[in-house]
Structure formats: structure tokens, C-alpha cells
Amino acid sequence: MNHAANSPSEAKKQLQSQNTDASSTHLQNDRDPEKDAHDPIHSDDDTESTRLYGFWAPELAKQRKEYLINIARLTLLISLLVWGVFSIYWGSLWKTYEHTGALTAWIINRDSSNGLIGNTISEVLLNSTRNNEPMHLNWVVVNPNDYPTYADVEYAIAAKEDAWIAVEITQDLTNQLALARANGDASWSPQGKVNLYYSEARANTAIPGLVLSPTQRRVQQAIGEVSAMMAGEYLASIAGNATALTALARAPQTIGSPLAATPVNLRPWNQPVATAPTFVGLIYIVILSLNVTMGNFTFRQNIQKRLKFSSLVYMRFLVPIVVYLVLSFMYTMLNLPFKLDFNGWHLGFGAGFMAFVVSTWVGMIVLGLVVECAISIVGPQFIGFFLVLWIIANVAVVVYPIPLTGVFFRYGYALPFPHLKSIYTTIVFNTGKHINILYHFGVLWAWLVVLLVTFPVWIWLERRRVLKAARS
Structure with a gap:
């Protein structure tokens, strides 16, 4: 009796269970296998290639070793590159000051043969080469008759690039200064008497600091020496001469600072x-x-x-x-x-x-x-x-x-x-x-x-x- 009464209920439960199993089977059959292959979370088959590990996981020992060896090789190669290639650039800048003697420089002395100014400046520059002084140039005395005009000097320095710099002592400078003192020439200017011709654009990184600057320093040194010597001799010679002192008062620049090294930049780096x-x-x-x-x-x-x-x-x-x-x-x-x-x-x-x-x-x-x-x-x-x-x-x-x-x-x-x-x-x-x-x-x-x-x-x-x- 009880068995008969429970039969419809049990039959209903069995039917629901079968439907559930069929539905589950149907969903599994409808699942996209390609999507499962790329979805490590929902895929039924978690393969080795889809699992994720920490860097130090034992499973990655082989790959980790290969990776670190390659990084070590790369580091070694780059280190060799630093020492073998970068050093070329470092070497090009090293001891640059010691190689200035390879640069030719000219002395164009238009002063008289016994002119104190021209001879003093020439000697100071030539001695810097002879004595191998720091940052010296290869000074050479050239015949002023070969370069009689400004245009000739410009062509030689800026166009032909025969020399890196040329120091010109103007025509008969020693006698011209003596006459200006004696006559009280108020128009006398120290500029343009000793000219330094150079072409900055030829090598704008080197010429200002390695060519012009040491040349100016040496020329000014020579000018200071010869100016002091000539001033002392002149003052001693006119002691008590009121006329000469009056003339000197009209042109004090001829005794105080009569000369200056005047840079003439033939090709300025102006851009x-x-x-x-x-x-x-x-x-x-x-x-x-x-x-x-x-x-x-x-x-x-x-x-x-x-x-x-x-x-x-x-x-x-x-x-x-x-x-x-x-x-x-x-x-x-x-x-x-x-x-x-x-x-x-x-x-x-x-x-x-x-x-x-x-x-x-x-x-x-x-x-x-x-x-x-x-x-x-x-x-x-x-x-x-x-x-x-x-x-x-x-x-x-x-x-x-x-x-x-x-x-x-x-x-x-x-x-x-x-x-x-x-x-x-x-x-x-x-x-x-x-x-x-x-x-x-x-x-x-x-x-x-x-x-x-x-x-x-x-x-x-x-x-x-x-x-x-x-x-x-």
C-alpha cells in the first residue's frame, strides 16, 4: 500500500534527475573547445603551457637558467662595447691640449728689421714652440710680402686654410709708436696694431679655447714686456723736457697702454x-x-x-x-x-x-x-x-x-x-x-x-x- 503511494513521487524525482543530467551533458557538448583551449580558468584540461608560476618556481628552472645565461652574455657584450668602443670617443678628447703643436700658426711681422715690438712678439711665440710650452702652436715666420693686404691674409687663413691663426704686426709699428709719443698724437689707438686673424667657423669647438686664447695670452704678455721697456726708456730720455712731457700729456695712451692684441674673426660662428x-x-x-x-x-x-x-x-x-x-x-x-x-x-x-x-x-x-x-x-x-x-x-x-x-x-x-x-x-x-x-x-x-x-x-x-x- 505504502509502496504504491510513493511510486508516483519517486518517479517524478527520477525524471527530474535525468533531465538535469541531460541538461548538463548538453551544456558540456555545446561548450566551445577553442575557447576552452585559451581559457585556463574554465578549461577542463589545464596543460603545462597554460599554467602560471612565480619566477623562482621549480617548474621554470630550465627556462630561468637559459634566460639568466643570456642576460649575463648580453651584459658581458655591452661591457666589452663600453671598453672597446666608448673608449674611442673618450680617447679622442684625451690629451687634446697636448696636440696643439700640430696646428700651424703664422707670424706676419711687418715691423722694421730691428723693430723692438715685432721682434719681441715673434720671439715669445717662437719660444713657445721651441720650449714645447703647454698649449703651444707650431709657429712659423712667413714673408709679409707674400701677404701684402688684408684680402691676401683672409684668403690664406679662411679660404685656403693654410694656418689656424696668423699674428700680424703692422707696418713699421715700433717707429710709428715712437712718433705718436713724440708728437702727442691723440688719435693713436692701441687697436689694430697687432692683429690676430682666425676663422672660428672652421672649428668652433677648438679655435676659441685652444688656438685663440693661448695666442692672445702670449701676445699680450709680449706686448706688456715691450711696452714697459719702451715706456721706461722713453721717460728716461725726456726727463726735464717740458715740450716732450706736454706732448705726452696730449696722448697718454701712447705710454700707458699703447698696444693691444686685436682678434679679427674672419669667419665667425654667428649662427x-x-x-x-x-x-x-x-x-x-x-x-x-x-x-x-x-x-x-x-x-x-x-x-x-x-x-x-x-x-x-x-x-x-x-x-x-x-x-x-x-x-x-x-x-x-x-x-x-x-x-x-x-x-x-x-x-x-x-x-x-x-x-x-x-x-x-x-x-x-x-x-x-x-x-x-x-x-x-x-x-x-x-x-x-x-x-x-x-x-x-x-x-x-x-x-x-x-x-x-x-x-x-x-x-x-x-x-x-x-x-x-x-x-x-x-x-x-x-x-x-x-x-x-x-x-x-x-x-x-x-x-x-x-x-x-x-x-x-x-x-x-x-x-x-x-x-x-x-x-x-
């Missing part, structure tokens, strides 16, 4: 913004070329697999050159809103602008293709190390003139930075002879020839290495 393109901007050109190289490397991966070798070489050579032309215009035009004068060489603003564009283009091609070759040789993983070497090797020889950096740095005469900088300073400041631009372009073109010849070789080696790795 501070020029520091951007002529120094730091050279580094930016390398960085721009690196970005082009890395972008080209990334974008060509799909197409280069299906290119013939000749087509691959043409693509990797010509495509960056076209890009560099656009970037060269952008780099040059950047100077326009900042009023960089492209007519410093007095051949026209437009001519200066286009010369700047072309030189930047050629320089960027050289600097960029060197990086392009490097990526074929060392691979993208080591291109950063090469870039540091490439930049520092170039920068080390443009901070100061190469003669001030020691024998090791003579390699700089063959690198792109010094020649590109010289072209820029000629356009903006009119330094050097204009014909010298062809020489600087010639060095850059020589680089292009070498790159054109060797470029296919590096690409062939790279392709062979890639194919070998793919087969293995």
Missing part, C-alpha cells in the same frame, strides 16, 4: 642653430637611416623569398636611395623655419639649399647602406652593437679637428662625418675654398663605389645563410 645639422644632426642622419634599414628589413620578408637574386639586390639598393632623397629634403627644410642661412658661401640661397640637400642625400646613402650591409653580415640581433661602433667612430673625429686627436684618429679623414660637416660649414659659413666641396664629395662617392661593389656579396652571403638554416 648657433648650425650646431644642429653640423654635429648632433649627423648622428640623427644615422638614426634615420637605421629606421629605414629596419623598416625595409621587416617589410621585405614576404617578397624577398620569391625574388631572383639580382632583383633582391636592386630592391635593397634602390628603394632606400629613393627614401633617402625624400628624407634629405625634409632634413634640409627643417632648417628653414630656424633661419639657417644657406647663402653663407655667397653663391645664392637656392644654390646653397640644393647643395645642402644633395650632400645630405649622398651622406645618408653612404651611412645608410653601411648599416644595410651590416645587417646582412651580423644580423638584426646585433645591429645595435654595430650602430654604436659606427656612430662613435664618426663622432670621435668631428668634435675636435683631427690633428688634435692623436695619430690613431687619422682614420677620420676617410669617414663620412668630417666631410659632410665640412660641406655644411662651407655652405653656411663660407669656410675653405668652394672647390674643396668636390674633394669632400669625392670621399663620399668613393664610399658609394665600395658599397656598390661589395653590397651584392653581403646579400649573397646572407641569403646562403638563411637557406642553409631553412634546410636544417
Whole structure:
């Protein structure tokens, strides 16, 4: 009886249980297997690859060891880079003061043969060279008849760059000063009697401190000595001579400070913004070329697999050159809103602008293709190390003139930075002879020839290495 009464209730419970199991089974069957594979929380199969661990977990011992070894290797490589490459730049600045004797300087003595002023100044300067005094220049006496006018001196110092500085003692200066004292010449001025000619824009980082300053100091020392000597002799000779004392009273400057070293800056560095393109901007050109190289490397991966070798070489050579032309215009035009004068060489603003564009283009091609070759040789993983070497090797020889950096740095005469900088300073400041631009372009073109010849070789080696790795 009871069994019969409970049967409908139990049957109902069994039916509900079956429905629940069926619903659960249906939900499990409807679950997205792809979603489960990427969801470590809801996935039924927590595989080893989806579990997360702490850094020091035993399960990550192998991966952790590999990671730390690679970091140690990287640290070692960068440490070697610091000592082996950074030291090049440090070395270029070291003992710069000791190399000033490599810079030629002229003495143009127009004083009479027995003129005390001219002889004293000349002797002080020559003794600094003979005695190897600190920060001395290589002083040479030149025939004043070879440079009779201001224009001749300017051409020799600023255009031909035959000397870094020239000290000129004006015509018959000793006798002229004696006459001015005797006649009481109130118009006598100490300026312009002893002139120091130099071209600051030739090397604005070195000339003010390493060329002009020590020269001024020595010339003023000589002037002080000879002025005191001549003043004492003159005062002793006119003692009790009222007429001479009256004349001297009319021109006291002839006895007090009769002479002064007068700097004559033939090519002043009067555009501070020029520091951007002529120094730091050279580094930016390398960085721009690196970005082009890395972008080209990334974008060509799909197409280069299906290119013939000749087509691959043409693509990797010509495509960056076209890009560099656009970037060269952008780099040059950047100077326009900042009023960089492209007519410093007095051949026209437009001519200066286009010369700047072309030189930047050629320089960027050289600097960029060197990086392009490097990526074929060392691979993208080591291109950063090469870039540091490439930049520092170039920068080390443009901070100061190469003669001030020691024998090791003579390699700089063959690198792109010094020649590109010289072209820029000629356009903006009119330094050097204009014909010298062809020489600087010639060095850059020589680089292009070498790159054109060797470029296919590096690409062939790279392709062979890639194919070998793919087969293995």
C-alpha cells in the first residue's frame, strides 16, 4: 500500500534527475573547445603551457637558467662595447691640449728689421714652440710680402686654410709708436696694431679655447714686456723736457697702454642653430637611416623569398636611395623655419639649399647602406652593437679637428662625418675654398663605389645563410 503511494513521487524525482543530467551533458557538448583551449580558468584540461608560476618556481628552472645565461652574455657584450668602443670617443678628447703643436700658426711681422715690438712678439711665440710650452702652436715666420693686404691674409687663413691663426704686426709699428709719443698724437689707438686673424667657423669647438686664447695670452704678455721697456726708456730720455712731457700729456695712451692684441674673426660662428645639422644632426642622419634599414628589413620578408637574386639586390639598393632623397629634403627644410642661412658661401640661397640637400642625400646613402650591409653580415640581433661602433667612430673625429686627436684618429679623414660637416660649414659659413666641396664629395662617392661593389656579396652571403638554416 505504502509502496504504491510513493511510486508516483519517486518517479517524478527520477525524471527530474535525468533531465538535469541531460541538461548538463548538453551544456558540456555545446561548450566551445577553442575557447576552452585559451581559457585556463574554465578549461577542463589545464596543460603545462597554460599554467602560471612565480619566477623562482621549480617548474621554470630550465627556462630561468637559459634566460639568466643570456642576460649575463648580453651584459658581458655591452661591457666589452663600453671598453672597446666608448673608449674611442673618450680617447679622442684625451690629451687634446697636448696636440696643439700640430696646428700651424703664422707670424706676419711687418715691423722694421730691428723693430723692438715685432721682434719681441715673434720671439715669445717662437719660444713657445721651441720650449714645447703647454698649449703651444707650431709657429712659423712667413714673408709679409707674400701677404701684402688684408684680402691676401683672409684668403690664406679662411679660404685656403693654410694656418689656424696668423699674428700680424703692422707696418713699421715700433717707429710709428715712437712718433705718436713724440708728437702727442691723440688719435693713436692701441687697436689694430697687432692683429690676430682666425676663422672660428672652421672649428668652433677648438679655435676659441685652444688656438685663440693661448695666442692672445702670449701676445699680450709680449706686448706688456715691450711696452714697459719702451715706456721706461722713453721717460728716461725726456726727463726735464717740458715740450716732450706736454706732448705726452696730449696722448697718454701712447705710454700707458699703447698696444693691444686685436682678434679679427674672419669667419665667425654667428649662427648657433648650425650646431644642429653640423654635429648632433649627423648622428640623427644615422638614426634615420637605421629606421629605414629596419623598416625595409621587416617589410621585405614576404617578397624577398620569391625574388631572383639580382632583383633582391636592386630592391635593397634602390628603394632606400629613393627614401633617402625624400628624407634629405625634409632634413634640409627643417632648417628653414630656424633661419639657417644657406647663402653663407655667397653663391645664392637656392644654390646653397640644393647643395645642402644633395650632400645630405649622398651622406645618408653612404651611412645608410653601411648599416644595410651590416645587417646582412651580423644580423638584426646585433645591429645595435654595430650602430654604436659606427656612430662613435664618426663622432670621435668631428668634435675636435683631427690633428688634435692623436695619430690613431687619422682614420677620420676617410669617414663620412668630417666631410659632410665640412660641406655644411662651407655652405653656411663660407669656410675653405668652394672647390674643396668636390674633394669632400669625392670621399663620399668613393664610399658609394665600395658599397656598390661589395653590397651584392653581403646579400649573397646572407641569403646562403638563411637557406642553409631553412634546410636544417
